[in-house]
Amino acid sequence: MLPEAIAAMTAELAELGNPSSLHAVGRRARRVVEESREVIAEAFGARPSEVIFTSGGTEADNLAVKGLYWAARAADPARVRVLASAVEHHAVLDAVQWLADHEGAAVEWLPVDGSGRVRPETLRAAMGPDVALVTVMWANNEVGTVQPVAELAAIAREHGVPFHTDAVQAAAALPVGFTASGAHALTLSGHKLGGPLGVGALLLAKGTDPVPVLHGGGQERDVRSGTLDTPAIAGFAAAVRVSAERRxxxxxxxxxxxxxxxxxxxxxxxxxxxxxxxxxxxxxxxxxxxxxxxxxxxxxxxxxxxxxxxxxxxxxxxxxxxxxxxxxxxxxxxxxxxxxxxxxxxxxxxxxxxxxxxxxxxxxxxxxxxxxx
The missing domain is CATH 3.90.1150.10 (Aspartate Aminotransferase, domain 1)
Known part of the structure; x- marks a missing residue:
């Protein structure tokens, strides 16, 4: 962890307050959460309302992949196909395979070239009216290859299909811009930026509403439930701020x-x-x-x-x-x-x-x- 993230998290660990509570200490914790949301939104070119806090990259990926698939199927039962790159992290790979095994999804693994890149023409050839979701990572966690995300997202948008990208590996090292990329959903993880383990975010464009994977209090825009981890979020935001300044x-x-x-x-x-x-x-x-x-x-x-x-x-x-x-x-x-x-x-x-x-x-x-x- 970055020293600044350790300091922010440590300071918050000594404080009281559930950020969903209405009493004074709850409102104080809520202020920390919302200020952190603003920091993360600014760093990644998003609106604060588009930042959904999660327990990390795996949860964010599952919420995006499963939730957006279910939402697309609910809107149009004919949309059964999921297009995913063959080189995804297992958090996406296994979530997509689960949809095939349990939810009737027709999965198509998009091939990559010898460098590990999905070519835009490959995605364009695979698109059709029955596609529910496209998911291609921003940069590969094993071989480091950077994908042409903006071009791929534009193709998905042409067909009215939500596009998700796992930017966990890219966020600390590359100028990741959510709105500029054209993606509908983007995954972040705190520990890849020098923040704490066990906290992350899913950036969700306005009007993009996945079906929840977790059910409960609906704390995060009614798509993610669970008491927010204020200390981890504070550490996450501190790491994002420092990372963006030094990137x-x-x-x-x-x-x-x-x-x-x-x-x-x-x-x-x-x-x-x-x-x-x-x-x-x-x-x-x-x-x-x-x-x-x-x-x-x-x-x-x-x-x-x-x-x-x-x-x-x-x-x-x-x-x-x-x-x-x-x-x-x-x-x-x-x-x-x-x-x-x-x-x-x-x-x-x-x-x-x-x-x-x-x-x-x-x-x-x-x-x-x-x-x-």
């Missing part, structure tokens, strides 16, 4: 560090394959395939040296399966299993990159020997 400079710093990391890995392991778009990628993301290695073995060997990396999404860590993202990009299962994601953030330094540069060659060599034994 351009931090993105440039991380991009330079990332390029150093990529050059160092390639120098130490010449046959390493850089995955994702070499140009249109997140500034803090570097994703490699290492031929002849198992990603899990590489991860554990690096972890023993104090270097944390990932074989895919942290949410699916421990599951020994090839990355669905790399498979969708055309990689074979062996290459998909032998891949690692290195992510840089606001605490990352040149010393961190130098440490990885020193470790990666011997680690890959050892993993390859283990694979042959």
């Amino acid at each position: 351009a400079d931090e993105a440039a710093r991380l991009a330079a560090l990332r390029d150093e990391l990529i050059a160092a890995v390639r120098a130490a392991v010449p046959d390493a394959i850089l995955n994702g778009d070499p140009a249109g990628r997140l500034p803090g993301n570097a994703h490699f395939s290492f031929p002849g290695c198992e990603g899990d073995a590489l991860l554990m060997l690096l972890d023993a040296r104090g270097i944390a990396c990932s074989t895919g999404s942290a949410c699916s860590a421990g599951v020994s399966q090839p990355s669905h993202v790399l498979l969708a990009m055309g990689a074979d299962p062996a290459r998909a299993r032998g891949s690692l994601r290195f992510t840089l953030g606001h605490t990352s330094t040149e010393a961190d990159v130098a440490e990885l540069a020193q470790a990666i060659g011997p680690v890959v060599e050892r993993a390859r020997r283990a694979g042959l034994s």
Whole structure:
């Protein structure tokens, strides 16, 4: 967490008040929530009324995917198709699959090119009067590829179809503008911006009303129920404010560090394959395939040296399966299993990159020997 987020959250933890209560301490908590809503709206080019607080990215994705599908079906029972990119985070991927398994949705997984990008012509060819929802992430959590969200959202709008984008990975590093993007719904998560775990938001355009997934007091525009976590929301807003102020400079710093990391890995392991778009990628993301290695073995060997990396999404860590993202990009299962994601953030330094540069060659060599034994 950013120090500013820790300070804001810690200060609020000592206070009383349910922001839905009418007494003085409740009104004080409500003021914190509404001021936080305004900060987040301004940072992401939205109206305050369009910010719906949730427990994080997964809940926001589920509310958008399921809720907008149900709303579209209620308005027009013929709208049964869901178009989703084949490289979505599991919070979207599994929510879409659940609709297919339990709600009669006809799911079409939009293919991606070798860089992991959904091409606008691919979406246009798939559109039709029976489409209920389109969902394509802003930037991929594994390989870092940035999607042409504005173009994709415009195509969906031409057909009167709601467009959702998971911007969890993009929000801290890219100039994410909700209204400018043309999306109807956009997912954010606090911890990806240097805020606390367990808080996020779904930006919902005016007039976009998903059917609720949670039922109760209807605290958030009658589409999301549950007592609001005022301390977490305060920390979330503080992180958003700092992140927005520093975004351009931090993105440039991380991009330079990332390029150093990529050059160092390639120098130490010449046959390493850089995955994702070499140009249109997140500034803090570097994703490699290492031929002849198992990603899990590489991860554990690096972890023993104090270097944390990932074989895919942290949410699916421990599951020994090839990355669905790399498979969708055309990689074979062996290459998909032998891949690692290195992510840089606001605490990352040149010393961190130098440490990885020193470790990666011997680690890959050892993993390859283990694979042959």
